[in-house]
Amino acid sequence: MMSESKVEAEYRAEKRARKDDRGVLEGATSLQLNSGYLEEEFINEFNRAFTLKDHKQTHHIINLSKNKGQGEVITYPFHTGRLRNILPAEFLHKLKTELTELDWHERSNDLYWFHQTDDLALNGGKCIKQLRDYLSGEEFVGFMEQITGVQLTRGYLDIAAQRYKQGNHLLCHDDDVQRGKLTRKIAYIIYLVDEDWKEKDGGALGLFTTDENGYPAKVVSRIIPEFNSIGFFLTGHESFHTVEEVTVVDANRERWSVTGWFYGPVDVLESETSAPPLPSSVLPKLLPLVDSDNEDAAVWRRWINSEYLKPNVQTKIQETFLEQSSVELCDFLLPEVYYNFTAKLTSKVWREQNYPAHVSKYYEASVTEELLLFLRSGSFGRFLTQLTSLDYSRVSQQIRKFDKGDYTLINDQALEPNGLDVIMFLDNLEEPDNVWNTSWGGTIHYIADKDELLRIVPQSNSLALVLRDEGTLRFVKYVNFMAQRPRKEISMTFIEDDTSQ
Structure with missing residues (x-):
């Protein structure tokens, strides 16, 4: 990692190289923060x-004494600010037009879409250059230091543009990232939404x-997107935040x-602090398979x-599984078994789980049914052995x-033990259209590094083995x-029996 002085020197050299014939940085005179914000008061x-x-x-509102604008400070749950009417509106409209001409990439994983x-x-666009140079220049960086009290490094800025379409989101995370001797100090968002953007959007x-x-x-606390405003906050182990789902009708x-x-530079306290380890309760308990005195076939x-009890069908399933490490079995349970069980999953049996938001969010049912006992029995384990050639103990x-x-x-601190995932999908067969639409989300994704290996779409009464x-x-x-x-x-x-977890 380059030293701060070297980073700053290279940045200043780059600025000098972009001067025009008059020796003035291109566009420098046409872009400046609302001057009211630069007043000492x-x-x-x-x-x-x-x-x-x-x-x-605590929530503070600070109106400008000159020029239209307003500062907003939120100190709980962590230090966050917003400035309204920060830059010339005409410039931001031109910037947005320029951004439309760039290549955009869809980003989608467990955390965001x-x-x-x-x-x-x-990128060499004129307005983009002006914004980048101004945000990383002395006037704005010095201004951010003055209003936040945080020491920042010159010439080191991350900047990109995002478009959140209908259903897009960014789930709970903390932005706490270090790069050598530097660390993220302040996250910022310059909003370019429509001028009539509302909270309901x-x-x-x-x-x-x-x-x-x-x-x-x-x-x-929430900051609602507002055209020509900037939101910013101090990053750290407790700066958990989210970009809530975009719900525009249009x-x-x-x-x-x-x-x-x-x-900014990493201080001693930051370098010695680490995120708290997650409790073991974020993962379901492993239990021994329960056996009975009845014969497996019965x-x-x-x-x-x-159909799935026929030897020739089981052989085909086993061949598919050995080749692909996964298989889906449609109409797996007997219809009456499936219907009787799903009918008992009324609204009264579900409880939202109290897991940390950066791990998961869903509901879990607490019910005692024979079907559930069967699915965690030694007998069902032996049925799976016939399909996968693997022996199971828990x-x-x-x-x-x-x-x-x-x-x-x-989450790196809440990784599931390796094994055979067995997912029995449940839905109400009485609904006229019980096909799950992938545009709704809810699909199961299997990945290795950054590559997606498998995506499973829920289907009524389907059993997935992975x-x-x-x-x-x-x-x-x-x-x-x-x-x-x-x-x-x-x-x-x-x-499996030989897995020590």
Whole structure:
């Protein structure tokens, strides 16, 4: 990592190289922060509010004495600010037009779904250059230092543009990233939304409280996107936030923004602090398989579609599984078994799980049914052995419901044990259209590194078997506001005899 002085020197050299024939930085005279914000009176008042150490629920509004504009400070759950009417509106409209001409990439994983440009430092558009140079220049960086009280490094700025379309989102995370001797200090968002963007259109910046363990708990403050405003906050282990789902009715409207981070030197306290470890309770318990005195064949006939008990069918399933490490079995349970069980999953049996927001959000049912006992029995384990050629000794089991806003995330501190994932998809067969629409989210994704290996779409009365070995991870994609109903499943992981977890 280059030293601060070298980074700054190279940045200044780059600026000099972009001067025009008159020796003036291109566009420098046409872009400046609303001058009212640069007045000493505003800077001092904003700084006093923003640097309060008291983390009580406080909200400060600071109006400019000159020029139209307003500063807003939120000190709880962490220090956040917003400035309205920051730049010339005409410039931002030209900037947005320029951004439309760039290449945009769809970004989608467990944490987010939106569209983004490459680093804007790589683009030569006139307005983009002006914005980048101004944000990383002395006037603006010095201004940010003055109003926040945070030391920042010159010449080191991340900047990109995002478009959040209908259903797009960014789930709970903290932006705490270090790069050598530098670390993210301040995150910023310059909003380029339509001037009539409303709270109901979604896309708000949601700020999470943290509990006594340092885990994100709930959103208690929001910044609603507003054209020609900038939102910013201090990053760290407790700066958990989200970009809430965009819920615009008109699919042609999008949440536009330019975002990034200002960097500064890592201090001793930051380098010695780490995120709190997650409790073991975020993962379901592994239990030994329960056996019975009845013969396997008789037990299987009571629950399983007879087609899957035929030796030739099992051989074909085994061949598919050995080749692909996964297989899906449609109409797996006997119709009467499936119907009787799903009918008992009424609204009364579901409870939202109290997991940290950066791990998962869904409902779980607490029911005692014979079907569930069968699915975690030694008899069912031996049935799976016939299909997979693997022997099992333990199993985890959850009955889960994913409604709008529910998801699971991949978290390095909450990795599931390797094993055979067995997912029994549940839905109401009486509904006229029980096909799950993939545009709603709720699909199960298996990945290794950045590559997607498998995507499973829920199907009524379908059993999915997936061997998840070392390096393979999975998540349930966020269920968005377009979903017409929740989706349900029995989620199990069978562990082999020789696996020591």
